[in-house]
Amino acid sequence: MNNEQLNQLSGKIIGLAIEIHKKLGPGFIEKIYERALREEFKKGEIRFSSQHEIQIKYGDTSIGGQRLDLLVEGEIIVELKSVSEISEIHQAQLISYLKAADKKVGLILNFAKKKLDIKRIVNNF
Numbered sequence: 001m002n003n004e005q006l007n008q009l010s011g012k013i014i015g016l017a018i019e020i021h022k023k024l025g026p027g028f029i030e031k032i033y034e035r036a037l038r039e040e041f042k043k044g045e046i047r048f049s050s051q052h053e054i055q056i057k058y059g060d061t062s063i064g065g066q067r068l069d070l071l072v073e074g075e076i077i078v079e080l081k082s083v084s085e086i087s088e089i090h091q092a093q094l095i096s097y098l099k100a101a102d103k104k105v106g107l108i109l110n111f112a113k114k115k116l117d118i119k120r121i122v123n124n125f
Helices: 003-024 030-043 088-101
Strands: 048-058 061-072 076-081 105-110 117-122
Touching: 003 030, 003 076, 003 105, 003 117, 030 048, 030 061, 030 076, 048 088, 061 088, 076 088, 088 105, 088 117
Parallel strands: 076 105
Antiparallel strands: 048 061, 061 076, 105 117
């Protein structure tokens, strides 16, 4: 997927998340928003994997797995939060996921505020 396609897809994901936030509002646990996003992806025929496991490598050895909230179209990692603020640790975690999964773009979507909080992170390799 080229950069323009990644931008279009991330825009579509953000648009769906905004609509979900408008309908549900803040205050629910992350799983509720994940389920709503999965429903919207199904309606929009957007391929996704929920709780997608990636293997973490140290050299040539797999040293464990991590679960991504959502992997959309096999390209964009989406991490959902319901916290007071997106912190540096949330951002560092997503950067690590992007590197481990060899992906370019990730989104942190925080549903806990009155307005959806969005952080888009690009892995520069």
